[in-house]
Amino acid sequence: MTDNAVTAHTAPTSITLLGTGTMGTALARAWLAAGHAVTVWNRTPARAEALAAEGATVAASAAAAVAANRLVIVCLLDDASVGEALEGADLTGRDIVNLTTGTPAEGRARAAWAEERGARFADGGIMAVPPMIGDPASGAFVFYSGSAELVEEHRATLAVPAGVNFVGRDAGFAALHDVALLSGMYGMLGGVAHAFALIRGQDIAPKELAPLLQGWLNAMSSLVHVAAERLESGDFTTDVVSSLAMQAGGIGTFTRTAEEMGVSTELLTPYFDLMRRRVESGHGDEDNAGVIDLLRVRGA
Numbered sequence: 001m002t003d004n005a006v007t008a009h010t011a012p013t014s015i016t017l018l019g020t021g022t023m024g025t026a027l028a029r030a031w032l033a034a035g036h037a038v039t040v041w042n043r044t045p046a047r048a049e050a051l052a053a054e055g056a057t058v059a060a061s062a063a064a065a066v067a068a069n070r071l072v073i074v075c076l077l078d079d080a081s082v083g084e085a086l087e088g089a090d091l092t093g094r095d096i097v098n099l100t101t102g103t104p105a106e107g108r109a110r111a112a113w114a115e116e117r118g119a120r121f122a123d124g125g126i127m128a129v130p131p132m133i134g135d136p137a138s139g140a141f142v143f144y145s146g147s148a149e150l151v152e153e154h155r156a157t158l159a160v161p162a163g164v165n166f167v168g169r170d171a172g173f174a175a176l177h178d179v180a181l182l183s184g185m186y187g188m189l190g191g192v193a194h195a196f197a198l199i200r201g202q203d204i205a206p207k208e209l210a211p212l213l214q215g216w217l218n219a220m221s222s223l224v225h226v227a228a229e230r231l232e233s234g235d236f237t238t239d240v241v242s243s244l245a246m247q248a249g250g251i252g253t254f255t256r257t258a259e260e261m262g263v264s265t266e267l268l269t270p271y272f273d274l275m276r277r278r279v280e281s282g283h284g285d286e287d288n289a290g291v292i293d294l295l296r297v298r299g300a
């Protein structure tokens, strides 16, 4: 292959981006900075026009934007807005990458909807906030699922704003991974909120507690691997170091401390209730992984 051929082969792909909200604008800027020709469309034109000064082409309609390029990135508010925006567009032969946050079922339905209209489809879950986009050092990445061929073919382009993590052909899996990780984060943030509330008004500076709390959470984060091992082996009792019975016995310390400090237990109580239920049903010799199946209200 000649150098020219290599250059031609690796020339930045022209792309279409539907949605120039906060996240869409960050994505557009990353692709423009990397030399991609970007056609943008936004429901409120002023938000797209701001990108024209940076080299983007502004399309007059979503249908015109879709017609401009094979690779179409969609980053709108929710799944309903994706349906609305793409309704009048000809999707035949397009590669649709939907970076709009949604549920697994929405991802699957949108994939079927796009494929019926002659497109290939991949769903994406963005694991980043806009300032992380386009900065390889930020750790930003996107979960992708759906058409593996689409993701492979456009991997270099998709990798410009954030790392590419393909998690399966089931188009719902990107959303499922996204929501699973964010749910873990919200549980952690709930614990962080309670911890800071406890020391509020005491002679302990939040900045003194912060590194201690971070260090503890980091140390405890390895428990996700213990839980995974138990879920896969089905063995919830071997080598248990902190039994649920022991932990449930200590719940009073947490609730009384909260009361002493004038703090609501509303963030802690739901988890403690699950621990108690598991112990009461005869599983006090397990560790916290045993609680997981109590949460399932329907079979898999």
Ligand code: NDP
Pocket (backbone or CB within 6 Å): 019, 020, 021, 022, 023, 024, 025, 042, 043, 044, 047, 075, 076, 077, 078, 080, 081, 082, 084, 085, 099, 100, 101, 102, 126, 127, 128, 129, 130
């Ligand atoms: P914004 O609220 O900034 O932008 C929303 C976008 O959706 C705008 O382009 C808006 O158009 C468009 N929109 C809303 N409703 C419709 C509709 N009915 N028809 C057509 N377009 C519509 O949100 P973000 O850009 O921050 O988020 C976009 C997606 O990225 C969301 O799914 C979000 O969950 C996801 N995301 C965002 C993150 C963040 O930190 N911002 C992090 C990870 C994912 P208009 O300008 O006309 O209102």
